[in-house]
Amino acid sequence: MSLLFYWTGIVALIFQAWLTFASHSAIRKLLGYEFFKATHFFAVVIFMLTFFWHCDYTLTSWHYFMGTAAVYVPCYVYPWLRTCFEYGVRTKAHVKVEDNGFVRVTIPANFTWEIGQHCFLRFTGFGLAQALSAHPFTICSLPATSADDQSFLVFYLKKYRGFTSKLYEYALQNPGAQVSVLVDGPYGGINTQRFVNNNQLVVVAGGSGAGWTLPFIEQYIATQTGHGDKDGKEGQRQGSLFSSLRVILASRDAESCSWYRQVVSETLLKYSDKMISGLQVQINRTSGGIAESSLPSNSSFVPGNKESGSEGATEGLISFDELHGRPDLPAILKGLASRMTSADSLGVYVCGPDTMQNDVRNAVASLNLDILGALRLTHRKFADCSYVNKLLFANIKLEPTRERLLNIQRGDLSRVAGYTRSITFIAYASWKLVSETWERLILFNTPDHNPNSTLSLAHGAYINDAKEAQRLLEDPDGELIETWTNVLKMVGSRLEKVRVAHHIDYKGLYLQDSDGPMDWKNLRLHVPNPRIKTHEDMTPRFLRNEDGVDNADYARHYACAIVAERLFNTVITCLSASGIAISSLSIDVNMLGNVECKEIPGWQQLDLSNLKELNLSTLYPHMPCHLFTETAMTSFLYKRTQHVQRKIGDLAHDLIDKCHSTLETFGFSRDSMPGYQAVWPTRTVTYDLPALQDLELGTLIDPRLLHDWLLRMKDLRSLWVYNDLADQPLVNWRYMLDAIRDHPNVSGPDPKGIQFDFPFEFYYEGVICKNSSIATPRKRPGSRYHALEAHLYGEIEFSDNQALIDGLEGNYPDVEWESEEVE
Structure with a gap:
């Protein structure tokens, strides 16, 4: 070599x-x-x-x-x-710094381009190193509509490190200067055919993507005012005239918001001095800003002065809505889609950070899946693709509404029922939500609350829908129970999981960006945060009365609990009538303690003999502190809360009674939601739970009863406890610790170990087992956890273990917080 x-x-x-x-x-x-x-x-x-x-x-x-x-x-x-041959090598670009710090680059052009296209710019006036490098920038303008007019390429560049920083400094020191540039392009762009086939458009942008939205706005204004391009490309649009354009811009600073309003206003004045119907511009300021610009610029426009220049002239011609915080893009898109008819089409375009693109992409995909699901349910030619059916119908949702009921009745679920493995029953509307509470739950900006206001009409429409849900849920022989039972029977033994839930914000119930007063389903139930302060130049959106907010939050959860209990009863009746033995059941609702399982129609016939996983997240709505303490009924309310907490625990016992021999996983109040936790256990154990391996309790606990239950769970492998005791001294945790110490999987002849998580008091986590090859290595003597392990392994009697007693009561002795393992 x-x-x-x-x-x-x-x-x-x-x-x-x-x-x-x-x-x-x-x-x-x-x-x-x-x-x-x-x-x-x-x-x-x-x-x-x-x-x-x-x-x-x-x-x-x-x-x-x-x-x-x-x-x-x-x-x-x-x-x-x-x-060189098409664009020339003597092109000059005019550069100027805008009010928000963007560098505006304007280049005369003798060619045409489409929305969303970009060009590579090679600036030759900054030395050889910069001349060798071409930079891609998105075009933020449209070509002239007339052949007699000069077209200009307009770019808005945000200053970063490197070349853009150098260009920014040059433009700041030489406003309106000309710079030699070589243009290569245009390239890319949006799908023109899909663009012209949409009659409703949504354009979303974040930060430096603001300039990218301007061609969309200009194209819409030109189309609405009859100034569109007269060539063949514009002819494609004649069959599908845009009916609306909604632009959503998220920006961090006030300067960009003011600059954007100015540029859009100037664009409108190029074509018309009249209002453009269907055009709505929403500007979301995602962080604190100042009203006056603090950035150096070459422009004479003064942000915040709404009566100066062209912006003042167009103040009422364009709907500008400036909000604080990030836009809820999935909710906005869902609301727009719900108002569409079968003849409408909605095009969504986005330019921004990856998180923004992902939010929009996922929201649009979800909406398309709903549409595709409906097609495959009602049209046979769409029901033959198995992998798509598996994606769409593996988990289906059933709601007690007339609309969803008709969808099921008109379709043929049998075509796709073979792909369903999970069914979620959801309710959202309660007939007990009175108008006064409705108002407190809504973000709105109406100075008067007259009976003919949008708010009152929306509440009336909501109550009508809620009462229809009430009629469907409370009719024991009605079409809802019959339809849901038939759905369960069609799925049959393939059904693995059933979930019962209420979605508090589902269907959206607050008055924001609504086109029609009767369209309450496009509103969204939301409790405003009184700690969020609006800027002086922003539309006020948030209530200030903290007590009113707390009351409204309580009313929202209470109203949801009413319908949730009816929904639970209905689902149990349908499951019983179907004869299906499911393997997983989840209940994620608020409850008021009014459910008596043994009085539910069909309870005795309910088959839970195959249930292996039971998850309950049932709470009693949390009552505001001032209602609890500043009333003559304090004692009654306190006892009522205790009663409901135990009633919810009784419901869990009723379910376990029917599946104790097969149950492998039991989770109760796993989610940390606001509300009063149930108490469990509330009954003495009378049977074994031979298959139960995982127990997770976020409830209030009766330790004496839990002691006996744990010893009847012979195969228990995991115990996670992360709540307090039910009206008992903390030292009573010893009964639960005794059960772990005496459990067969800890001290039996063939122990398999128990993973014990105890985040309160000691924050302990580890595997307890007398077989050292299975157990977590022991902590060294004198450490914080040694006293607990000494009890769990039966080395020290509880009465003699003063360190453990002090720890349970919160009186920690002088021991090390960071424990070390025995070498």
Whole structure:
């Protein structure tokens, strides 16, 4: 092997490694894009030369070099030739710093382009290094509508490190200056055919994407005012005229909000001095800002002065809605989609951070899945693709509404029932939510509350729908129970999981951005946060009365609990009538203690003999402190709360009675939701739970009763307790600890160990077992956990274990908080 062959290979490998690892985004951001690109090209050249030399005609290596050159060289030369012969090399760009710190680059153009396209700009007036680098920027303007008018490419560049920072400083020091530039493009863009086929548009942008939205707005205004392009492309639009455009911009600073209002207003004045119907611009300020601009700029517009310049002239011509906080994009898109008819189509376009794109992408996908699900349910030709059916119908949702009921009755669920493995029953409307409470639950900005207001009409529509849900749920022989029972029978033994839930914000019940007063389903139930302060130049959106907010929050949960109990009874009746033995049941609702399981129709016939997993997150709505303490009924309310907490615990016992021999996992109040936790256990154990392995309790606990229950769970492997005792001294935790100590899986002849999580008092976590190969290594004497482990392993009697007693009562002795394991 020659030294030439050896060292050329080594050099090629070194530069190839640099090309690979230096391409990582972290290195590009750390060193800057300009440095990355220059070193990348240099490394490519050295690698190709040394690799070419290294191969030295080996086999057919020259064929690869020639093939690479044949493809790459024309691709590299073509943009240069196109720029030189089509656009010219003497193009000048005008640069100026806008009020919000963006650099505006304006270039005269003699060609046309589409919305969303971009160009590569090569600025030749900043030295050779910058001239060798081309930067892609999105075009933020449209070509002139008339052949006699000059078209201009407009770019809005946000200052970052590298070239944009240099251009910003140059434009700031030389306002309106001209810079030599080479233009290559346009490239990319949106799908024009899909764009013109939509009659409703939603455009979402964040931060520097603000300029990207301007061509959409200009195109909409031009179309509405009859100034659209007269060529063939505009002819595509004649069959599908846009009926609305909603633009949502999320920006961190006040300057960008003011600048955006100004630019949109100026765009409108180019075409008309009248209001443009269907155009709505929503600006969300995602962080605190100042009303007056503090950024240096070359513009004369003063942010915050709404009566100056063109913006004052167009103040009432465009619907600007400036809000505080991030926009709830999924809820907005869902509300818009719910108002569409079968003849409508909605196009959604987004430019922003990855999180924003993901939110929009997931929301649109969810809406399309609902549409596709309805098609596959009602049309046979859409019901033959198994993998799509599995995606759409593996988990279906049933709601006690007339609309959903008709969808099931008109469709043929039998076509797709074979793919269903889980059914979720959801309720959202309660007939006990009075108008006064409704008002407190709604974000609104209406100075008067007259009977004919949008708010009152929306509440009336809501009550009508809620009473229809009441009629469906309370009719024991009605069509709802019959339909749901038939659905369960069609799914049959394939059904694995049933979930009962109320979604407090589902269907949206607060008055915001609603087009019709009767369209309450496009509203959203929301309790405003009184701690959020609005800026002086923002529309007030938040209530200030904390007591009123607390009352409204309590009323919301209480109203949901009413319908949730009816829903639970109905689901149990349907399950019983269907004869299905499910393997998993989840109950995620608020309750008021009015459910008597043994009085539910069909309870005796309910088959839970195959149930392996039972999860309950049932709470009693949390009553505001001032209602609890500042009333003559304090004693009654306190006893009522205790009664309901035990009634919910009794419901859990009723369910366990029917599945104790097969139950493997039992979770009670796993979720940390606001409300009064149930008490469990409330009854003495009378049977074994031989299959139960995982027990997770977030309830209030009766430790004496729990002691006996734990010892009847012979195969228990995991115990997680993360709530307090039910009106008992903390020292009574000893009864639960005694049960763990005496459990067969801890001290029996063939112990398998118990994973014990005890976040309160001691914050202990570990496997308890007398078999040291299974157990978590012991803590050393004198550490905080040693006293607890000494009791769990039966080494010290409780009465003699003063350190444990003090710890349970919260009186910690002087021991180390960071325990160490025994070596």
